Amino acid sequence: xxxxxxxxxxxxxxxxxxxxxxxxxxxxxxxxxxxxxxxxxxxxxxxxxxxxxxxxxxxxxxxxxxxxxxxxxxxxxxxxxxxxxxxxxxxxxxxxxxxxxxxxxxxxxxxxxxxxxxxxxxxxxxxxxxxxxxxxxxxxxxxxxxxxxxxxxxxxxxxxxxxxxxxxxxxxxxxxxxxxxxxxxxxxxxxxxxxxxxxxxxxxxxxxxxxxxxxxxxxxxxxxxxxxxxxxxxxxxxxxxxxxxxxxxxxxxxxxxxxxxxxxxxxxxxxxxxxxxxxxxxxxxxxxxxxxxxxxxxxxxxxxxxxxxxxxxxxxxxxxxxxxxxxxxxxxxxxxxxxxxxxxxxxxxxxxxxxxxxxxxxxxxxxxxxxxxxxxxxxxxxxxxxxxxxxxxx
Ligand SMILES: *Cc1c(COP(=O)(O)O)cnc(C)c1O
Numbered sequence: 413x414x415x416x417x418x419x420x421x422x423x424x425x426x427x428x429x430x431x432x433x434x435x436x437x438x439x440x441x442x443x444x445x446x447x448x449x450x451x452x453x454x455x456x457x458x459x460x461x462x463x464x465x466x467x468x469x470x471x472x473x474x475x476x477x478x479x480x481x482x483x484x485x486x487x488x489x490x491x492x493x494x495x496x497x498x499x500x501x502x503x504x505x506x507x508x509x510x511x512x513x514x515x516x517x518x519x520x521x522x523x524x525x526x527x528x529x530x531x532x533x534x535x536x537x538x539x540x541x542x543x544x545x546x547x548x549x550x551x552x553x554x555x556x557x558x559x560x561x562x563x564x565x566x567x568x569x570x571x572x573x574x575x576x577x578x579x580x581x582x583x584x585x586x587x588x589x590x591x592x593x594x595x596x597x598x599x600x601x602x603x604x605x606x607x608x609x610x611x612x613x614x615x616x617x618x619x620x621x622x623x624x625x626x627x628x629x630x631x632x633x634x635x636x637x638x639x640x641x642x643x644x645x646x647x648x649x650x651x652x653x654x655x656x657x658x659x660x661x662x663x664x665x666x667x668x669x670x671x672x673x674x675x676x677x678x679x680x681x682x683x684x685x686x687x688x689x690x691x692x693x694x695x696x697x698x699x700x701x702x703x704x705x706x707x708x709x710x711x712x713x714x715x716x717x718x719x720x721x722x723x724x725x726x727x728x729x730x731x732x733x734x735x736x737x738x739x740x741x742x743x744x745x746x747x748x749x750x751x752x753x754x755x756x757x758x759x760x761x762x763x764x765x766x767x768x769x770x771x772x773x774x775x776x777x778x779x780x781x782x783x784x785x786x787x788x789x790x791x792x793x794x795x796x797x798x799x800x801x802x803x804x805x806x
Contacts, residue, residue: 416729417775421615421707422564422592422766423733427658428617434661435619438654446651447642456653463660470663471590471609472600473626479643480656483623484591486636487610488515488558490625490647491587494634495556495608496523499585503553504528507584509541509570510751512560515610516589517747520558533559537753538700539568547578554584561590561609562597565748565764566699567708569597576605585631591615591623595666596705597674607631613655617768618662622655673769677706680767684709684776691780692787698749698762707767712754715797716761716790724786725763730779733764757796 418426438459444452446460461475468475481487496506508520510532520530531549535541541559557579562569572588579586587608593599594609595616601609608631612623627633627646639648689695694714713721718734725732734746745759754762765779791797799805 419732419765421768424614425617431658431661435654435658460656463656466660466664479625481623484612485515487625490636491608492519499555503555505554506530506556508558511748539566539752558587561588561593566710567705568699569703573604580605613659616662619658674706709765712758712762715794728782
């Protein structure tokens with residue numbers, strides 16, 4: 413058994429050796445600026461264009477619809493703010509969901525303070541957006557719908573194609589934060605009527621600090637970063653060549669192994685979920701069992717404090733999370749777990765374990781044994797648990 417088990421792949425993933433190999437020349441001898449006309453530049457430009465093609469291929473986009481950014485957060489900010497500013501004479505109403513990543517949620521809240529109106533559409537108790545509520549929220553002044561493709565905490569996959577069709581029928585721009593879905597599950601921007609899509613390299617075994625925004629050719633969008641003519645005058649700044657090359661390689665590898673990896677991951681995930689629910693009393697699965705990312709496990713344990721559980725499994729060499737990396741350290745329970753209807757005390761006792769293609773059954777078995785121990789220990793110290801047992805509430 414390795415001395416560490418990494419089950420926090422929704423926060424970030426390990427760089428694949430093949431990705432590092434692809435990047436290495438561009439961190440050393442191939443250092444040209446892709447905007448330069450000489451051979452140094454042209455060489456790097458070609459490498460970036462190859463990466464752009466691999467990334468476009470993964471979502472059935474055209475090469476010239478991919479714009480490189482510094483990551484998922486920048487892509488989300490760019491998409492939402494620039495639609496808001498470009499369309500503000502047409503309308504000021506934005507629709508999003510109650511289970512967005514902070515990069516979308518905080519951007520929408522910022523715009524709300526700037527005079528836009530934001531409707532947060534609810535989800536059902538499985539974490540799937542309520543389409544009727546979404547439809548009912550649409551107004552003549554609605555300019556944007558932004559819904560996360562697959563949730564980073566509970567892994568639920570949204571009915572993106574249906575949302576795309578609704579947005580299209582009303583002539584509303586549709587953005588999706590696909591950072592957790594891109595390279596993990598099949599995406600087709602054409603079939604799903606997606607106008608804007610955010611993705612990030614470090615969630616698919618690529619490097620940190622690079623991502624992309626897909627902008628459908630028919631969508632006009634203001635630049636967020638002004639300056640030189642890079643990225644077709646929409647995002648200024650010398651390209652992050654090593655990062656982009658690594659992103660392209662990671663996308664290529666993801667495409668080649670997605671089907672096989674997912675078949676394996678789904679088996680492992682269901683095995684782990686079944687064992688935990690069966691072997692640890694008063695536990696529940698958060699998020700839809702089937703419409704969820706292949707690598708996501710999110711469980712609540714009653715009478716337990718999630719942060720304590722995390723620290724105790726960390727001491728056993730197991731890296732997991734209570735939800736989003738940004739939310740940890742704060743005392744508020746996850747907005748996603750509250751949105752699916754969990755009471756505060758149960759939301760607080762939740763743990764997220766996210767796997768990758770490198771996760772093994774042996775690691776999961778070891779983790780489940782550790783969880784059993786930790787949960788029993790924490791409950792033995794919990795007055796709430798003792799009261800509940802005494803009063804035969806459980
Ligand atoms: C990680 C993540 C982001 C942020 O991406 P960065 O590249 O880290 O800025 C945005 N949305 C979701 C759903 C994520 O999981």
